[in-house]
Amino acid sequence: MSGLGGGDVVGGLRKLAVSFVVPGPAGVAIRDRLKHLTPQDEKVLRAVGEHQGALASRDLRARCADGHDHSTDAWAARKRELTKESSSRxxxxxxxxTHDQWALARRCQAAYMKTLAAGIRTLRHRLSLPIGEKGTKRAAGGYHSRGEWFRKSRRLAALEDRYSAAVADWQAGRVRVVRGGRRLLNTRHHLAQARLTEDRWRERWEAERWFxxxxxxxxxxxxxxxxRVTPNGEVSIKLPAPLAHLANAPHGRYTLTTRIAFAHRGVEWADRIAADRAVAYRIHLNVDRGRWYLTASWQRPVVxxxxxxxxxxxxxxxxxxxADHFAAYHLDRHGNPVGGPHRFGFDLSGTAGHRDAxxxxxxxxxxxxxxxxxxxAIGIEDLDFTTEKTREKHGRRKRFRQLLSGIPTGKLKARLVSMAAEQGLSIVAVDPAYTSLWGAQHWQKPLATPHRTxxxxxxxxxxxxxxxxxxPVRRRTAPPPHDRSDRAGHRTVQAGPGARGREGTRPPTTDRPPGGPSPSGKRKREPSASNTVRNAPRTQQWVQDSLMRTG
Structure with missing residues (x-):
């Protein structure tokens, strides 16, 4: 999947971006299940979620109405209104x-505009070409028929209208946000396909909108x-003012009967709360499983x-x-491959939980x-398939477009950075241009042996x-311009200046042990010189004749 990124084209090739070390994670989140809740506990949690969810919906509507006119005074006024029906915290x-959700909607709006712009550029390019003109590896050709050209011209007009509307919303500061998720909202119109009843959907919809x-x-x-979560796992909630009558502890608090114990990062969490350092909590209900969960999160110092x-x-x-595996290879600091290839497969079919696992x-x-x-460190491509997912570039290759859309590039980057940081590894992001093409050209055949695919x-x-x-990707640079390599420098880029054997050619095989037999069986040791006078070389015969005359 390499080599699909965009960029400037210089001399027929795209200009490569500079490699960089990806910043490490800035936060931690852990989760544990709230087990053995009593009916009263669930009643209180549902009441708190519904009440505060309604307040969150109202506040989000007010924030979206402000648009670019939002200010700190407006923020303070909204907070004062909410304090009357809940508490200051x-x-x-x-x-x-609300502000985080509005900012996320703005970023999604910018990404949507970028996708539309990429589709418009591709359509304009293909419509400008003669009908039937063949494309290249870097650019699509003209359309196959006049009918297809006409349909694509209408699609260009539709995309331009959508782009104009998106730009107008962006300039006006309008965003469209759905608390609970737009996908779940649209599922309401397709309950049969989703295998849900209306009551079941309603329960899930309300749970997603709780706060x-x-x-x-x-x-x-x-x-x-x-x-508040104590070191022994006791969980208590400060109830909002309208629900203070449900409290079972002093100061308007409700203490759950269950206890939690974080199995993952439990020691780190315990150290934070023992030092009274900030820890954020979130309680939510998984409707499908009928289970309540508590998520704890905190920020890490910027490293x-x-x-x-x-x-x-x-x-x-x-x-x-x-799309279905990671292909990895170990290289030393000079760029020489060490050992053989390693592949780590995964299956992205099925549910979201299965794909994530x-x-x-x-x-x-x-x-x-x-x-x-x-x-x-681990080197990985800085993939961005924004321009590759458009129907305009791979319109007839539907399965290929689905393949690109199925690769979770954003989630993969976040997972890899956070998981590698726990093991002390850094992530180096590189430009993905031409890696598959040049890798196959310079490395696939030299490293292939009968025992290595x-x-x-x-x-x-x-x-x-x-x-x-x-x-560079290639194994060797071009030969020096002079007749001797010491005038213009050594031509190899694989080994350091002091490495032995750097002037020699690469052996045909690299997977046999030192001194071991050739895996192909074709190369054999040269025959030894004969010990008899008849079969001795001329130089050896001359030495023997001289010795006999002197003797």
Whole structure:
């Protein structure tokens, strides 16, 4: 899947972007199930979620109405209105969540405009070409018939109208947000296909719109005053003012009968609450399973990423991302492949939970192998399929478009960065241009042996690793312009200046042990010289005759 990114074209080839070290994660989130809740506990949680969810919906509507006219005074006024029906801390959590949701909608709006612009450019290019003109690897050709040309011209007009409307919304500060999710909202019109009843959908819809969350506060008891979790796992909630009559603890609080114990990062969480450092909590209901969950999250101090040269010091693992597997190769710091290719497969079919588990499992195996290899960083492509997912570029190749859309590039980046940081590994992002093409050209055939199968994706992993290390993809540069290499410098880029045997050619095989037999069985040891006088070489015969005369 390499080599599909966009960019400037210089001399017939796209200008490559500079590799960089991806910043590490800035936050942590862990989750545990609230088990054995009593009917009264569930009643209180539902009441709090419905009440605060209604307040959040009203606040989001007010924020969207403000648009670009929003100010700190308007924010303070909204918070004062919410405080009357909840509390100051709950109002602060709701307004902050509203601003985050509005900002996310703006980023999605910008991405939508970028996608429309890419489709419009492709349509205009193809419509400007003669009918039936063939395309190239870098640009699509003309349309096959006049009928198709006419339909695409109408689609161009439709996309231009959508783009104009999106630009007008962007300039006016209008966003369209659905609390609970637009996908779930549209599912209401397709209950049969979703295998849901109206009551079941309604239950899921209401649960998604609830709001039971609170931001942490450093210096407060256990890092949070609204949703408090003690070191022994006791969970208590500060009830809003209209629901204060449901409290079963002093100061308008309700304590759940259940206890929680975070199995993952539990020690780190306990250290934070023991020092009264801020921890944010969120309680939500999984309708399908009928289970309640508590999620704890906190921010990490900003850690400066290591320099690129430090990430390259111990070599690199180059990873080629594909629709069903990661193709990885270990390279030393000079760019030489070490060992054989490694593939880590995953299956992206099925439910979202299954896909997420498959990605995590594949990344876990990849990271563990990189740790065993002793490298300090993993090189991966900075993939962006925005322009590749459009119908205008791959209109007839529907399965290929579905393949591109199915690769979770955003989730993959976030997962890999956070999981690698826990093992002390850095991530180096490289430009994906021509990695598959040049990798297959320079590395697939030389590394293929009867005992090693090299695919195009394995060769792309080498190309990605070499680009992350700062080396060219090809194995050797062009010969020196003079008759002697010491006048213009050594021509190889694979080994350091002091490496032995750097002037020699690469052996045909690389997977046999030192001194071991050839895996192909074709290369054999040269025959030894004969010990008899009749079959001795002329030089040996001359020496023997001389010795006999002198004797």
């Amino acid at each position: 709950i109002a602060g959590a709701i307004t902050k969540a 039971i969350a609170a931001d942490g506060e450093s210096g407060k008891r256990f890092g949070n005053e609204t949703i 400066k990423t290591i320099p690129l040269e430090a990430a390259r010091a111990r070599g690199m693992v180059g990873v080629d991302t594909n 498959q990605i995590r499992h594949a990344l876990t195996r990849l990271i563990n192998w990189a740790v065993r290899a002793g490298v300090a 090299m695919s195009r994706h394995d060769a792309a992993g080498i190309a990605i690793g070499r680009r992350a290390l700062g080396h």
